Amino acid sequence: MTAGGLRPPRGRHVDEPRAVRWILVGIAALFLAAFLVVPLVAVFAQALREGAGVYLAALSEPAARAAVTLTLIVAAIAVPVNVLYGLAAAWAVSKFSFPGRHALMTLIDLPFSVSPVVAGMLFVLLFGARGFFGPYLSEHGIKIIFALPGIVLATIFVTSPIIARELIPLMQSQGSEEEEAALTLGASGWRTFLHVSLPKVRWALLYGTLLCTARAMGEFGAVSVVSGHIRGRTMTLPLHVEVLYNEYRTTAAFAAASVLTLVAVFTLAVPFLVERRSRPLV
Amino acid sequence: MRRTLPGLPLALGTTLSYLGLVVLIPVSTLFVVSSSMTWERFVEVVTSPRTLAAYRLSFSAALLAATINLVFGVLLAWVLERYRFPLRRLVDGIVDLPFALPTAVAGISLASIYAKDGWIGRWLEPLGVQIAFTRAGVVVALVFVGLPFVVRTVQPVLRDLDPEIEEAAATLGASRWSIVARILLPGLAVPALTGFVLALARALGEYGSVIFISGNMPMRSEITPLLIMIQLEQYDYQAATAIALVFLLASFALLLVVNRLTAVYGAPPGVRGV
Numbered sequence: 001m002t003a004g005g006l007r008p009p010r011g012r013h014v015d016e017p018r019a020v021r022w023i024l025v026g027i028a029a030l031f032l033a034a035f036l037v038v039p040l041v042a043v044f045a046q047a048l049r050e051g052a053g054v055y056l057a058a059l060s061e062p063a064a065r066a067a068v069t070l071t072l073i074v075a076a077i078a079v080p081v082n083v084l085y086g087l088a089a090a091w092a093v094s095k096f097s098f099p100g101r102h103a104l105m106t107l108i109d110l111p112f113s114v115s116p117v118v119a120g121m122l123f124v125l126l127f128g129a130r131g132f133f134g135p136y137l138s139e140h141g142i143k144i145i146f147a148l149p150g151i152v153l154a155t156i157f158v159t160s161p162i163i164a165r166e167l168i169p170l171m172q173s174q175g176s177e178e179e180e181a182a183l184t185l186g187a188s189g190w191r192t193f194l195h196v197s198l199p200k201v202r203w204a205l206l207y208g209t210l211l212c213t214a215r216a217m218g219e220f221g222a223v224s225v226v227s228g229h230i231r232g233r234t235m236t237l238p239l240h241v242e243v244l245y246n247e248y249r250t251t252a253a254f255a256a257a258s259v260l261t262l263v264a265v266f267t268l269a270v271p272f273l274v275e276r277r278s279r280p281l282v
Numbered sequence: 283m284r285r286t287l288p289g290l291p292l293a294l295g296t297t298l299s300y301l302g303l304v305v306l307i308p309v310s311t312l313f314v315v316s317s318s319m320t321w322e323r324f325v326e327v328v329t330s331p332r333t334l335a336a337y338r339l340s341f342s343a344a345l346l347a348a349t350i351n352l353v354f355g356v357l358l359a360w361v362l363e364r365y366r367f368p369l370r371r372l373v374d375g376i377v378d379l380p381f382a383l384p385t386a387v388a389g390i391s392l393a394s395i396y397a398k399d400g401w402i403g404r405w406l407e408p409l410g411v412q413i414a415f416t417r418a419g420v421v422v423a424l425v426f427v428g429l430p431f432v433v434r435t436v437q438p439v440l441r442d443l444d445p446e447i448e449e450a451a452a453t454l455g456a457s458r459w460s461i462v463a464r465i466l467l468p469g470l471a472v473p474a475l476t477g478f479v480l481a482l483a484r485a486l487g488e489y490g491s492v493i494f495i496s497g498n499m500p501m502r503s504e505i506t507p508l509l510i511m512i513q514l515e516q517y518d519y520q521a522a523t524a525i526a527l528v529f530l531l532a533s534f535a536l537l538l539v540v541n542r543l544t545a546v547y548g549a550p551p552g553v554r555g556v
Contacts, residue, residue, distance in 0.1 A: 016458060021365055028361040029373075031354045035426050036379050038401055039391040046394060088296035096290050107301055110309070113537065115487025117507040118526045121514055122308035125315055130519060132311065157304055179287055189288035211382060218384025220490035221507065225514060238386040238490070245390050245494065254394075257387040264382035272375045 043261045046254035058252035059259065066232045067240035067256070073148070074223075074236060075216040078155045082212050083205070086163025091197075093164075094171035095179075105168070112161050120154045120225025146228030151236065154222035159215045166208030170201055207271050214267040218260050312530070315523040327524040332500055333509065337529065339417065340506040341536070344485035347424030351481045355432025356467075356474050362433070363440045377430050385490025388426055393495040396422060415497030420505060423491040428481030435477035436470050443469060479540045486533045 016024070048055055058064060089108055093101060111119065125131050127144035137144060144150045178200070182192040198205070220238040227234040229243065237260055244253035316324065327333065361367075362374050380388065395401045396413035403414060413419050443466070451461045489507040496503045506529050513522035 015364075016462075024357060025361050025365055025367050028354070028358050031358070032373065032376070034402060035422075035429060036376055038395055039388060039426070040376075040379065040383075042391045042395045042401060043387060046391075085296065085300045088293040088300075091289060092293035092297050095287050096294075098290075098294075104297070104301075107305065108297075110305055113483045113487070113533065114309070114530065115489065115507045115510075115526075117489045117510050118312075118487070118530065119308075121510060121522055121526060122311055124514060125311040125519060125523065126308060128519070130517065132314075153304070157308065160300075160304060176287055183287070192287075193289065214382045214384075218382075218387070220384060220386040224489075225511065238384050241384075241386050241390065250394070253390060257384075257390060260384045260387050264379065264384070264387075267382040268375055268378055272371070 040261070040265075043254055043257050046250065047258040049254075050251050054251055055255050055258075058249075058255035061252075063231055063235070064240060064252075064256055067235050067237045068259070070148070070151075070235065071217050071237040074152055074155050075213055077152050078159060078216045079209060079213050081156055082160055082163055082216075083209055085160060086167055086208060086212075087205075089164040090167035090171050090201075091193075094168050095176050108164050108168075109161050111157055116158055116219065116221025117225055119157050120222035122157070123150055123153050123226050145226050146230065146234060148234070150226035151223050151234065154226045155216050155219050158219050158222045159212050162212045162215060163205070163208035166204050166211070167201055170204045171197075174200055203271070203274060206274075210267045210270055214263050217263055312523060312527050315519065316527050319520050319524060323520070324524050327521045328528045332504070333525055335501045336504050336506045336509040336525075337532070339420065339502075339504065340486060340529070341532075343417065343420045343424055343505070344482055344488075347421050347428055347485050348478050348482040350421070350425050351428045351432050352474055352478045355429070355477055355481075356436055356470060358433045359436035359440055359470075363437055377433050380427050380429050385427065385488065386494070389423060389491040389494035392423055392426060392491065393419070396495065414495050415503070417496070417503050419495035419497065420492050420503060423495050424485040424488055427488050427491055428485050431480040431484070432474055432477030435473040435480070439470060439473045475540070479537055482540065483533070483537055486529075486536075 015021075047058075093105055093108070124145055127133055127137060127150060129138065129145070131145070144153070178196050179192050182196045183189070187195070217236075218238055219236075220242070223236055224239060224242070227236065227239055229235060229239055231243070235243065237256055241253050241256045241260070244250075244256060319327075358377065362370065362377075393414050396403045396406075396419060398404065398407050398412070398414070400414070403412075406413060411418075413422055447465060448461055451465055452458075456464075487507060489505070489511070492505055493508055496505065496508075498504055498508060506525065510522045510526050510529075513519075513525065
């Protein structure tokens with residue numbers, strides 16, 4: 001939708017006076033500055049406060065590099081899993097109607113309304129030393145909590161609705177006439193999915209995947225519970241930021257934070273650049 | 283005759299087994315662990331003064347933050363949809379920042395700028411206003427995380443409003459103020475409330491952005507997720523579970539009530555609730 005393009009020009013009788021318009025824009029700008037723009041700028045200002053040398057040193061210390069590596073590993077597992085799940089869930093919910101469909105949609109959204117701390121706690125209750133499977137796991141030497149599998153599980157839980165939510169409204173509004181045409185012309189189910197359905201949702205899938213990646217790399221509360229904060233072993237980048245900040249190594253904390261901020265800005269810039277019109281509600 | 287698309291068994295099977303493993307089994311442990319406690323212990327944990335203070339702070343701060351987001355979200359949506367000004371598209375894009383920025387990053391950044399010597403805090407300090415390390419800080423962080431919701435629910439509805447209704451009202455002699463107050467704003471009530479509920483749900487569970495700015499004083503500025511975290515660190519799984527269960531049920535109840543209120547006015551187009 002090109003805003004204003006097709007709309008008949010507004011006469012003065014259906015618009016606010018000029019002064020009112022500028023006052024409203026001014027209030028909105030002040031609000032955004034105080035809550036979004038200043039915090040965003042502050043991350044980079046604080047990170048570079050002591051110069052580029054200190055900034056680069058903070059990013060290349062072993063703990064920082066280990067944190068970056070772990071964060072990338074977690075995202076590399078969690079994101080593809082959630083892409084497959086998101087596609088399957090969106091396909092089931094938006095192309096078919098079956099009993100319990102609404103309940104299923106609520107269930108898909110459920111992780112969004114569970115506090116990240118509670119999400120992490122659920123996995124501690126299941127796999128922790130005193131959890132349900134704790135005795136069994138320690139007997140077999142399997143470590144889930146305070147190790148990579150727990151971090152991955154907690155991240156998957158928290159980020160699971162993102163891609164599905166991005167795809168469902170779009171798939172629903174698109175209907176399935178083109179898919180039906182392809183099937184009538186003799187294409188197989190997989191071929192129809194890959195060559196008809198997937199291209200129709202490619203931007204939503206791209207944006208959902210980017211957002212899921214940013215959130216997987218930045219998840220804090222849930223990971224904080226299951227990680228155990230073992231330096232160089234189970235510290236993801238956001239936890240590394242927390243530890244540095246609590247040790248009063250503010251510049252180093254903001255340097256690590258700036259990496260995550262760049263990921264977030266990139267995530268927002270992509271739909272901006274590909275001129276995506278309909279925005280998601282996550 | 284309509285052909286049915288293939289792939290339902292595979293898609294549904296994948297979805298259900300995934301949800302079962304990743305969501306349902308973990309969530310059900312909450313109930314199992316709580317039921318292993320004695321009733322007396324359960325009540326003692328969830329009604330202790332510290333727990334009650336955390337509940338009170340979590341709910342009041344989240345409600346206040348969501349209300350601020352409601353007012354400013356409608357204003358932002360209005361300004362972005364109705365007016366043309368420099369950098370409008372950039373501003374429109376940046377509204378989504380809280381969706382993508384890690385909460386820990388938001389937390390340390392907000393704490394640094396709202397501290398006494400911070401970029402914004404130093405201007406508030408002479409006025410006697412302290413944000414960082416107080417309960418006001420909790421609200422600031424929650425406003426940040428919930429900021430995009432109302433904007434994004436109201437925007438599409440505002441865009442699709444038929445301008446002829448406004449023109450007709452103007453032709454019939456209504457003042458601009460009465461058109462806005464009586465025709466436009468009522469039409470935005472449902473999407474705005476939907477955004478409010480989403481922001482509220484997000485704010486209730488928020489942890490990362492809050493703990494850096496709130497000061498975390500027990501009884502004063504300790505939010506519920508932090509209290510749960512502290513119980514977990516002391517390996518008191520039962521207390522953590524009890525606090526979490528009551529908090530979760532209370533949050534769901536609150537969201538149900540707000541959702542019901544929204545449903546009375548009909549579902550907004552193209553927007554799903556929590």
